Amino acid sequence: MAHPAAAAPALKRTPLYALHLEFGARMAPFAGYDMPIHYALGVLKEHLHTRVAAGLFDVSHMGQIALRPRSGRVADAAQALERLVPVDVLGLKPARQRYAVFTDGNGGIIDDLMIGQCGDHLALIVNAGRKDVDERHLRDALSDVCTVDALADRALLALQGPAAEAVLARLSPSSASMRFMDIRPVLIAGANCLVSRSGYTGEDGFEISVPARDAEKLARTLLQDAAVTLIGLGARDSLRTEAGLCLYGSDIDESTTPVEAALEWAIQKVRRRGGARAGNFLGAGLVLEQLERGASRRRVGLKPRERTPVRTGVLLYADASASQSVGTVTSGTFGPSAAGPVAMGYVPNTLSAPKTLLFADVRGNRLQVEVTELPFVPHRYKRI
Amino acid sequence: MLKFTQEHEWVRIEGDVATVGITQHAQERLGDLVFVELPEVGKSFEKGAPAAVVESVKAASEVYAPIGGEVIEANPAIVADPSLVNSDPMGAGWFFKLKLANLSEVNALMDEAAYQALLG
Numbered sequence: 001m002a003h004p005a006a007a008a009p010a011l012k013r014t015p016l017y018a019l020h021l022e023f024g025a026r027m028a029p030f031a032g033y034d035m036p037i038h039y040a041l042g043v044l045k046e047h048l049h050t051r052v053a054a055g056l057f058d059v060s061h062m063g064q065i066a067l068r069p070r071s072g073r074v075a076d077a078a079q080a081l082e083r084l085v086p087v088d089v090l091g092l093k094p095a096r097q098r099y100a101v102f103t104d105g106n107g108g109i110i111d112d113l114m115i116g117q118c119g120d121h122l123a124l125i126v127n128a129g130r131k132d133v134d135e136r137h138l139r140d141a142l143s144d145v146c147t148v149d150a151l152a153d154r155a156l157l158a159l160q161g162p163a164a165e166a167v168l169a170r171l172s173p174s175s176a177s178m179r180f181m182d183i184r185p186v187l188i189a190g191a192n193c194l195v196s197r198s199g200y201t202g203e204d205g206f207e208i209s210v211p212a213r214d215a216e217k218l219a220r221t222l223l224q225d226a227a228v229t230l231i232g233l234g235a236r237d238s239l240r241t242e243a244g245l246c247l248y249g250s251d252i253d254e255s256t257t258p259v260e261a262a263l264e265w266a267i268q269k270v271r272r273r274g275g276a277r278a279g280n281f282l283g284a285g286l287v288l289e290q291l292e293r294g295a296s297r298r299r300v301g302l303k304p305r306e307r308t309p310v311r312t313g314v315l316l317y318a319d320a321s322a323s324q325s326v327g328t329v330t331s332g333t334f335g336p337s338a339a340g341p342v343a344m345g346y347v348p349n350t351l352s353a354p355k356t357l358l359f360a361d362v363r364g365n366r367l368q369v370e371v372t373e374l375p376f377v378p379h380r381y382k383r384i
Numbered sequence: 385m386l387k388f389t390q391e392h393e394w395v396r397i398e399g400d401v402a403t404v405g406i407t408q409h410a411q412e413r414l415g416d417l418v419f420v421e422l423p424e425v426g427k428s429f430e431k432g433a434p435a436a437v438v439e440s441v442k443a444a445s446e447v448y449a450p451i452g453g454e455v456i457e458a459n460p461a462i463v464a465d466p467s468l469v470n471s472d473p474m475g476a477g478w479f480f481k482l483k484l485a486n487l488s489e490v491n492a493l494m495d496e497a498a499y500q501a502l503l504g
Contacts, residue, residue: 043441044416234442307419309439334418334441341419363437 014060015155015215023230031128033061036232043234047336050201050239051377054163055231056222060155063131064209065138067122068147077122080145081115084137086258086281088268092117097183097196099266101258102137107283107290108254109261110137112246116183116196123183123194125156125207127248155215160205160239162380163227168195168206171221175206180381189221190214197382200236202243202375204382242335242342244301244374250312251299251330251344257283259290260346262299262374267291298352301374302329302343302360306367309334309341310360316345317359320366326351329360335376342376343369387490388499389450394474397490404450405478406438406469409503415440417466422458422480429453429482431489436479438469451489453482 011034020027025036036058038046049055069077078089087100094117102110111130116123126134131150138148159168169176172188175195183196191214199205210218222228237247246252252261269275273288281287304310311332315325332343343360351358356371385397392410396403411417419439429435429449436447458480462468469477484490494502 037442038415042415044418047441238441308421309419309444311444334439336418336441 012061014058015212016058016060016219019216019219020058020230025230025232030233031061033128035061036230038232038234039230041229043232043238044336046229046231046235047238049229050161050203050231050235051337052162053227053229054159054161054167054205054225055201055235056219056228057158057160057231057233057236058155058219059158059207059236060212060215061128062156063124063126063128063134064151064154064156065124065126065135066149066151067124067138067142068149069121070145070147072120074117074120074122077142077146078117080142081122082271082277083281084141085113085115086267086271086284086287087115088270088277089115089122090277091268091270094119095182095184097181097198101252101263101266102134103258103281103283103287104254105282106254107257107286109248109252109256109258110134110254112248112252114196114198116194118183118194123209129249151209153212154209155212157208157210157215157219157222158199158201158205159208159222159228160199160201160203160231161227162204163225164203164205165382167222167225167227170225178206178382180204180383189218191218193218200243200245201239202245202377202379203239204380237331238333238335241331241333241344242338242375242377243379244344244376246299247331256299256346257287257290257295259287260295260297260299264291294349296349297327297346298349299330299344299346300352301372301376302332302345302358302369303372303376304341304343304360304367304369307340308362308365308367310343310362310367310369314343314345315361316347316369317361317366318351320359322359325361326358338376344374347371385490386496387450387493388496388502389448389493390502391448391450393447393450395450395490395493397484400484400487401456402451402453402482402484402490403478404435404447404480404482406447406473407499408473411470411473411477414438414445415442417469420462420466420469420479422460422463423455425455425458427455428485429455438466447479449482450493451482452485454485455480456483457481
């Protein structure tokens with residue numbers, strides 16, 4: 001096991017590094033950052049706490065990028081960004097946010113991201129491990145229309161769980177009126193924040209972009225609320241897996257297309273064949289073809305029938321004795337709220353129907369797993 | 385006689401039977417356990433061979449046979465409730481009992497003082 005003290009010098013730190021140590025975090029390298037995996041409570045209890053109260057996550061390692069139109073018209077930036085994502089960006093209303101993927105020329109996924117319409121610019125949140133790739137990609141493709149500003153001086157906190165609304169409303173009453181995927185500037189404890197009503201746990205909650213210099217004070221203010229506990233990346237992973245959400249690098253990457261990844265819901269009609277702005281994004285030929293005819297494989301939920309966790313990398317078989325695998329688990333863990341093992345993986349389209357029985361090879365044993373609808377734990381977003 | 389291994393297991397020797405579990409330090413490092421897989425009675429292990437599996441939310445870890453021998457009993461209570469390993473690692477959270485193949489292997493194990501020194 002890597003010793004944090006030995007690994008630290010080469011790793012980047014978020015503005016909350018000292019706070020993590022103070023709260024007893026077990027730190028480990030993640031995407032080039034020294035990040036809290038869990039705190040004194042441990043992954044299991046942190047996970048459960050988030051589903052019943054409110055969890056505070058430091059996700060400052062993620063990339064925050066402002067895409068600013070040179071013309072001053074945000075529609076120009078939106079239209080330009082549509083070259084890189086199969087998503088309706090132009091139709092995104094002010095103060096609204098949307099999930100997207102950057103596709104490449106083969107229809108593979110360069111990264112998944114959030115796009116916020118902030119009136120005069122677009123606010124992008126990208127994965128920590130893909131920041132550099134994404135920024136280069138954006139500059140190469142969009143510099144004629146936009147400036148691409150990496151906001152390195154901002155931290156990102158996620159406040160997630162059923163108590164999140166009440167907690168934030170005590171500091172900033174107006175935030176309670178936000179709906180799922182709203183995004184707007186909010187003054188919280190004196191800090192100029194950009195708040196979105198979203199997250200990656202399946203729970204209601206907020207993501208708060210805050211100036212780095214104000215981040216620790218804001219975190220401490222939030223932690224004064226008895227409902228709020230710091231949650232590490234360990235529970236963040238089990239929470240998003242139960243919610244059926246993709247982790248870049250595990251469930252999606254350049255070798256998977258949005259259709260294979262079951263992300264069709266992220267591709268609005270206007271970008272599909274017959275839509276007013278159909279195609280005209282990287283890899284559109286293949287992606288639009290797959291949208292109509294399906295792909296040969298598909299990401300599905302996998303519910304193991306036994307108690308044994310079926311983890312990332314485990315091979316899937318069509319029957320108990322087959323020698324040739326038909327798929328691979330791309331995310332698998334024990335789901336504390338599901339009270340049992342949960343997994344996702346890619347299987348042939350012909351084996352992707354719910355209730356299809358497959359076999360997972362765990363330490364040489366073929367364990368039954370059932371293809372199932374996602375998520376494992378119902379989303380509880382505040383849609384109205 | 386209570387002995388320990390570098391892999392943070394404890395071994396209680398009574399006659400030619402060794403009861404095996406994981407230490408307080410090990411259960412703290414692993415975190416809350418959610419799954420335990422134990423060896424079948426009658427199975428024999430060489431010293432150092434993986435004999436059981438413990439899993440937290442995050443990861444699976446192996447528990448090794450601290451000495452060679454045949455499994456004569458496994459603890460069904462920790463399979464039914466893995467949290468017993470966290471709450472009582474040296475007692476109700478024991479894993480399995482081995483009938484020792486070679487008593488001299490016991491000498492290679494650490495006593496409590498040596499194990500405490502290892503933990504620092």
